[in-house]
Amino acid sequence: MTDASYRFTHAITRRPAASITRGLRAVDTGSPDLAVMQAHHADYIAALRSTGATVVELPPLDNYPDSVFVEDTALCLPQGAVIMRPGAPSRLGEAAEMAPHLAALYADIRPITGAGSYIEGGDILVTETEILVGRSARTNAVGIAEMTSLVAPWGHKVREVMTPPGVLHFKTDCSLLDGDTILSTERLAASGCFRDYRVIHTAPGEEAAANSIRFNDLVLVPAGFPATRDRITAAGFGVREIGNSECAKLDGGMSCLSLRFSPPAR
Ligand code: CIR
Numbered sequence: 001m002t003d004a005s006y007r008f009t010h011a012i013t014r015r016p017a018a019s020i021t022r023g024l025r026a027v028d029t030g031s032p033d034l035a036v037m038q039a040h041h042a043d044y045i046a047a048l049r050s051t052g053a054t055v056v057e058l059p060p061l062d063n064y065p066d067s068v069f070v071e072d073t074a075l076c077l078p079q080g081a082v083i084m085r086p087g088a089p090s091r092l093g094e095a096a097e098m099a100p101h102l103a104a105l106y107a108d109i110r111p112i113t114g115a116g117s118y119i120e121g122g123d124i125l126v127t128e129t130e131i132l133v134g135r136s137a138r139t140n141a142v143g144i145a146e147m148t149s150l151v152a153p154w155g156h157k158v159r160e161v162m163t164p165p166g167v168l169h170f171k172t173d174c175s176l177l178d179g180d181t182i183l184s185t186e187r188l189a190a191s192g193c194f195r196d197y198r199v200i201h202t203a204p205g206e207e208a209a210a211n212s213i214r215f216n217d218l219v220l221v222p223a224g225f226p227a228t229r230d231r232i233t234a235a236g237f238g239v240r241e242i243g244n245s246e247c248a249k250l251d252g253g254m255s256c257l258s259l260r261f262s263p264p265a266r
Contacts (some may be wrong), residue, residue: 001179004078005126006214009262010056011048012101016041016068017060023250024066024088026168030249037246041068044220044257047240051216055258058101064094068247069256072120072138072169073098075131075147076261079154080108082147087118087138098259105263110150112143119143122169122256128179131156132193134163134170161193168251175212175255177219177237183228185210200235203227211253213260220254 016038021031048055061067066088073095075082081102083095095111103109112119123139124147125132131151133144141160148158163170164187173188181198182189185207189199202210202225209225212232219237221229222244233239244253 002128003179004262005128005176006178007216007262008053008260010054010105011215011258011260012056012058012070012098013041013045013048013258014058014067014070015060017062017065019062019065020068020246020250022065024090025250026166032246032249036243037068040243040246041257044242044254047218047220047242048215048258051218053216056101061094061097064091064097066091066250067094067097069122069250069252070094070098070259071256072122074102074259075121075124075126075151076102076106076259076263077126077151077154077156078262078264080110081106081261082150083109083111084119084121085112085114085117085143086120087136087140087143088120091120102259105266107264107266112146112150114142114146116140117143117146119147120169121259122171123163125171125174125176125182127176127182127197129157131158132161132170133158134161136163136167136169138169139163162191164188164191171211171255172251172253173207173210175210175214177214177232177235181235183210183212183232200231203231208248208253211255213254213258215260222248222253
């Protein structure tokens with residue numbers, strides 16, 4: 001089996017802005033502390049770099065409080081990148097901010113342009129065999145259809161699935177661990193969307209650990225979920241725990257903080 005869905009040469013991140021205190025959140029559990037978030041962000045970048053990848057750090061964008069969550073702005077595939085159209089009005093402009101950075105690395109950039117199309121990267125899970133996209137409050141069927149038509153010529157199959165009600169993004173509840181293994185909450189796996197995969201469930205009460213990422217030889221897991229961490233370790237994966245207390249106040253986790261990809265040689 002190939003491994004392009006979890007082995008990457010590059011990642012793009014963006015440093016958190018002081019405006020992060022105004023970031024979107026479903027439930028207000030307190031204001032994120034910028035200094036603590038910056039320290040966690042630095043640990044995250046160091047972990048990505050420790051695998052040998054090139055990690056771009058973009059400067060903060062104060063006009064976009066949620067812009068640290070770069071994953072939502074694009075879908076990066078081996079053949080090219082699709083620029084998203086975020087469904088959160090305050091985040092729509094973030095996609096155009098990301099486009100030039102991807103254009104520097106990819107010859108083929110395809111933007112989602114439909115006025116009624118909405119899609120965010122957090123709803124997209126790329127595996128070795130397919131691209132799963134969860135419909136959510138941020139991603140609609142028209143957006144998924146437009147993305148499907150953009151990636152079909154590159155040979156990618158898209159499967160539309162449902163993000164559980166009340167869950168921000170599809171990948172809030174799952175992550176890819178390897179070519180056939182998914183880490184998922186029980187509530188998402190119960191929908192049957194992973195029936196062709198081996199599934200490791202998050203431990204009861206540790207649903208927030210589902211937003212982890214496999215990046216080269218590491219699985220980055222948010223700190224504070226020991227039972228789930230132990231399940232991933234027991235399955236043979238190398239785990240690195242990263243503090244996520246401040247991003248969690250804004251419904252963010254490990255996947256949201258980077259775009260991960262291997263651009264074609266130019
Ligand atoms: C938002 O509501 O858009 C941000 N506060 C959190 C985005 C998290 N992104 C992700 O899961 N990909």
